[in-house]
Structures are given as C-alpha cells and as structure tokens.
Amino acid sequence: MTKLLIVDDSKFSQKITRSFLDRYLDDVTFDFADDGQAGLEKFDAWHPDYIIVDLLMPKLRGQDMIKQVKLSDPDARVIVLSADVQHHVREEVESLGVLTFVNKPLDDKKARELGTLIGKSSRG
Template sequence: MKIIIADDSSFVRSVISRAIGHSMPDAELIFCTNGKEAYDMYTNIKSDWLITDLLMPEMTGQELLSKLNQDGAKVKTLVISADVQKGTKVELEDYDIVKFINKPLTPDKLNELVEILKGEIL
C-alpha cells in the first residue's frame, strides 16, 4: 500500500509515520511538504491513500483536493488539520474525503487513522 503524507510540519509527518510504520510495516510512505509536491507525486505514482493537512505553503490542502477532483482522481483521503471551521468542513464534503481528523494528534486519533488505513473502520 502506498500512502502520501502531505504536511508542512516535519514533526507531524514523523508522528504519522511512526504510527503507521508500527502497525503497517509494509506500507510505503511518501512524504511531501506541501500540496504541490503531493499533487506531483500522486500524478506519478497513484497512491492508494492521501493524508493531507489543509494549511500548507505553495498549494493548500483544499487546492490539492480540488485539483485531484478536477483530474478525476479516486484517491482515498484523510484530512488532518487544525482548521476546524464549519465552512471548511462543508467545503471538503465536495471532495468525498474518508475522514477529517482534528489536530492535535492524540494517541487515540492516531489509532483511528491506522484503523481506517487498515480497513478496520470507515
């Protein structure tokens, strides 16, 4: 399974990586620091999952999801963000994301993320 993790925080990428790597050692993790890198990476490798922040430089998570949607991409997506405004969540409904997880990431939220990736809950 290939998973793109797009977040401008190296700390968040590391925390997510450790959680996934511990439970899913065979997963291939691809790290991106912004939406543009994630878009370019997805167009090259067609990952199974995309885990993205919303507030990133160069291309936001919303812009990334919009561009992927325009391309007809069918990547399963988890959004992890501190942006919890109701309007943001409503906007994301158009992109059929699997789950929106609020930051900060707690052990329970990381467990939920891994369970979703493993197909144990949806």
C-alpha cells in the same frame, strides 16, 4: 503493500503522523511532500493508495490540492489532517469527497481509528 503519501508543510508533523500510523499498519510504505504543489506531483508520479493532507500549506492549499487530485482521479482516497477545524472549512472539505477529517493533533486514539480505516478499505 499500501502506499501512503503524507502532505504537510511541517516535517515534524510528517514524522509524528508516520510514527503513529506505523504502530497500527503493517506492510505500508510512506512518502512525503512539503506543500500542496509537491503533493500533487508526488500523487501523479507515485499513485499512492492514500493521501493524508494538511490544509494550511504554502504554494497550494490542501483544499485546492484535493480538488486537483479528485479531478484526475475521482476515486482517490484522501484523509484530511488539519488544525483548522472551523465547521465551514470542514464542510467545504467534506464536500470534496474525502474519506475522513481528523483534527490535529494526532494522538494514539485517532491513529488507531485511521489504522482501522486504512486497513479495512485496503483489504476491501
């Protein structure tokens, strides 16, 4: 069973991400958080295998949440899913050691790639 935590301040976006990923992943369970702070708490309590995190969020920005997550677990597997695709933002986030950076909106093609990525690394 793969545990996936989706951190996004939009419930709509949470649902879209879930339904897209559901198509390409078996045996996976989801949990959700509405902001960076809540995401951090869920991460500590639930120990998900993957975190999919938005950047622009209230309370704690995605960037800052990832920093904290990486402090407590340097091997944490983080996927960024964001509409802020400025290249310096991307560079900043990639320097934090994330698996990949996906531009919103999520579509079928991107979801399939994510499914492959998660499927592979969870088997490996």
